[in-house]
Amino acid sequence: MKLTVEKRFNDRALLAEQLAAKVAGQLQEAIDARGKASLVVSGGRTPLAFFQALSRQPITWSKVLVTLADERWVDLDDSASNAALVRQHLITGRAASARFVGLKTPHATVEAGLALASDWLGALPQPLDVVILGMGNDGHTASLFPDCPHLQEGLQTQARLIAAHPASQPLARISMSLSALLNSRQIYLHLEGQDKADTLAKALAGGDVAAMPIRAILGQKQTPVDVYLYQEEA
Numbered sequence: 671m672k673l674t675v676e677k678r679f680n681d682r683a684l685l686a687e688q689l690a691a692k693v694a695g696q697l698q699e700a701i702d703a704r705g706k707a708s709l710v711v712s713g714g715r716t717p718l719a720f721f722q723a724l725s726r727q728p729i730t731w732s733k734v735l736v737t738l739a740d741e742r743w744v745d746l747d748d749s750a751s752n753a754a755l756v757r758q759h760l761i762t763g764r765a766a767s768a769r770f771v772g773l774k775t776p777h778a779t780v781e782a783g784l785a786l787a788s789d790w791l792g793a794l795p796q797p798l799d800v801v802i803l804g805m806g807n808d809g810h811t812a813s814l815f816p817d818c819p820h821l822q823e824g825l826q827t828q829a830r831l832i833a834a835h836p837a838s839q840p841l842a843r844i845s846m847s848l849s850a851l852l853n854s855r856q857i858y859l860h861l862e863g864q865d866k867a868d869t870l871a872k873a874l875a876g877g878d879v880a881a882m883p884i885r886a887i888l889g890q891k892q893t894p895v896d897v898y899l900y901q902e903e904a
């Protein structure tokens with residue numbers, strides 16, 4: 671698999687600032703060209719410094735729509751909520767005027783909420799302008815997990831969203847499908863740490879997507895994928 675771009679950093683803050691500046695530039699280009707911009711972000715620990723750096727970028731945030739690549743099916747004030755994470759660290763400061771569109775509906779189950787969440791997601795400008803993905807050390811991205819019974823659906827469906835119940839995860843999740851993630855102008859894969867660097871190398875060295883779903887992103891030619899990787903200096 672040939673990556674479009676792979677930028678390696680030994681300074682976390684520098685990665686956060688450079689990725690934020692790059693993403694902000696693309697969002698402003700989208701606003702200038704089409705009047706608005708759409709940004710998809712992931713949860714987890716990795717993106718916090720990037721979110722904070724991005725929220726300081728001087729762009730027309732009132733024209734930016736932010737949503738999630740996936741979400742845990744918990745209340746919006748739950749500590750596990752990606753919506754809460756994004757509202758706290760990204761939809762703040764200069765970016766406070768951005769419009770956040772979450773994936774968690776009031777329904778009790780993901781399955782019951784799928785249709786409404788899909789309508790919400792479908793209201794964003796398509797193709798999406800920028801998608802930020804993370805990766806777990808099992809090779810998952812968004813909530814496309816190798817141990818999820820719905821993985822093949824997530825890789826093959828043309829639907830925007832799937833319900834995901836990964837065996838390794840305590841919470842049910844909703845996830846953008848592969849086709850929804852690839853319906854975008856630019857994907858950034860943001861990874862930090864030697865473990866993630868090793869997982870990336872393993873993913874690039876093999877082809878079994880069911881074993882490492884991130885391979886579906888790395889191995890496709892539809893959407894540019896830039897990898898921003900932080901590794902401590904050897």
Ligand SMILES: O=C(O)[C@H](O)[C@@H](O)[C@H](O)[C@H](O)COP(=O)(O)O
Pocket residue numbers: 712713714715716717739740741742752803804805806810811812813
């Ligand atoms: O909801 C989530 O958990 C994320 O969308 C998930 O896909 C995340 O990107 C990876 O699990 C990496 O998480 P870390 O950044 O915490 O390693």
